[in-house]
Amino acid sequence: MPTFYLDTSAVFKRYVLERGTVFARELFDRAIAADRLTTSRLTAVELEAIAACAVRARVLSQEEYGTLLAWFALDLKNVLFIAPVTDATMFEAARIARTYGLRAPDAIHLATARLVRETTHSGLIFVSSDRELLTAAREDTFTVLDPEDDPALATLRALR
Incomplete structure (x- = not known):
């Protein structure tokens, strides 16, 4: 029963054809x-x-933009669990930014993943294509997957 935490780079790949889609x-x-x-x-x-x-x-195009947003809205409703950004998240993000030297949005993603991992008590798999964020997540003891890496798809299938 894997729990996957996806940063924005991983989510965006679902909607636009690029490496990792x-x-x-x-x-x-x-x-x-x-x-x-x-x-x-x-x-x-x-x-x-x-x-x-x-x-x-x-x-x-404007049409592609509208389609992307509609598809994302459906995923928000039906597939994705949205973790809130709380005061605790922001406090943790500030500590993470100091520790790993991450930009604020990346620190917020890693802080959110940490808090989700703590509350679900499960092995959380961190999914991103941001190299700095993946390095920090690895150092933070997360199992990581980069959608752009060649073995990622085989690893995903093995996890299921």
């Missing part, structure tokens, strides 16, 4: 009843910002 789509589409896909409330804001920047840069 096959992994992300399988993670979401083949989620078994026992899987728990978790992310931070921060992801909703970050994903909207990334998508809006992609439209402005003409990487996404």
